[in-house]
Amino acid sequence: MYVEGSRLAVGIVVPHDMALDRELWRWAPDDVSLLFTRTPYSPLEVTTELVIDLSDPEMIGRTATDLVSAEPLAYAYGCTSGSFINGVAGEHAIVDAITTTTGRPSITTSGALVTAIRELGLRRVAVANPYRLDISIAFERYLDEVGIAVAGSRNLDLRHDIWHVGYPVTRELLLSADSPDADGIVVCCTNLATYDLIAEVEATIGKPVISSNQATVWALLRLVGAPAIGPGQRLLRTPIGAAR
Incomplete structure (x- = not known):
């Protein structure tokens, strides 16, 4: 768990076309590392077909294992549409897949x-x-x-x-x-x-x-007891604790 000044890492699986890694870093304290990995490339535009491709629990869980050797304490699937397109059951399946393959707690953007x-x-x-x-x-x-x-x-x-x-x-x-x-x-x-x-x-x-990005980092860091940083943002005024 997080102790200020100790170095720790969390893992984030994002879609192949994610371009805002730097924005997620802005919510992280200096002593927390965000480790990113990406799903396999797809040539599709952002349509329902692509979103369904991005919702495959097996693929997401397999992608998360790319980070295991770096020992993240928790994981997130940082994709909103890919984690809501199959409803609550689909979102839960993604969490279960990541947690099963990595042995660590996890969240999704939609769940966050x-x-x-x-x-x-x-x-x-x-x-x-x-x-x-x-x-x-x-x-x-x-x-x-x-x-x-x-x-x-x-x-x-x-x-x-x-x-x-x-x-x-x-x-x-x-x-x-x-x-x-x-x-x-x-x-x-x-x-x-x-x-x-x-x-x-x-x-x-x-x-x-x-x-989406704010909630993802906030909920992911709560899993390890760390604060997210966002001056003036109402969500980040809430106490740190285990995510519900």
């Missing part, structure tokens, strides 16, 4: 988002994402399955190059997704940069904003 939503006591959330509509709707179904209501949704309908979306576009996406009925905003996709927007938009709308 749910944990974060519950940690902040949100009952109805607005959803913002870069996906096509069918993938966006699949995330809403996943939230419904875990008992979280959706009070509005906005998507960018992108099939590729999501990591190129700039802060101005993402800021407008978040603000347009908000509604009076929403207790907060959930921003999906680990390839959508959000770090510098979260506290700013929270201050503007007076509600929590939870992003």
Whole structure:
């Protein structure tokens, strides 16, 4: 477990097209190393077909073993769509596959988002994402399955190059997704940069904003008792402890 000043590592499996490793590092303390490995390359665009490819528990568990020799204390599957597309059962299967193959505790991005939503006591959330509509709707179904209501949704309908979306576009996406009925905003996709927007938009709308990358690192570090770093971000004000 984490003791400040001791060096430890956690493992993160990400999709082959992940381009925001550096953003995840921004939430990590200096004495925690994030060790990344990637799923096999696929030439598909960001469609339901690709997302289903990225949801294969056996493939994800096998990929996680690439990091075993570096002895991470815990693992995450850092893909939102790939961990929600098959619902709660699919998300649990991914966690089980990683934990079985590595012998370490694990979480997924979608599971981390749910944990974060519950940690902040949100009952109805607005959803913002870069996906096509069918993938966006699949995330809403996943939230419904875990008992979280959706009070509005906005998507960018992108099939590729999501990591190129700039802060101005993402800021407008978040603000347009908000509604009076929403207790907060959930921003999906680990390839959508959000770090510098979260506290700013929270201050503007007076509600929590939870992003995929933020929740992933927060929940992963909680497994080892370490704090995530994000000045002004509401989620990171919660006490450190074992993830629920």
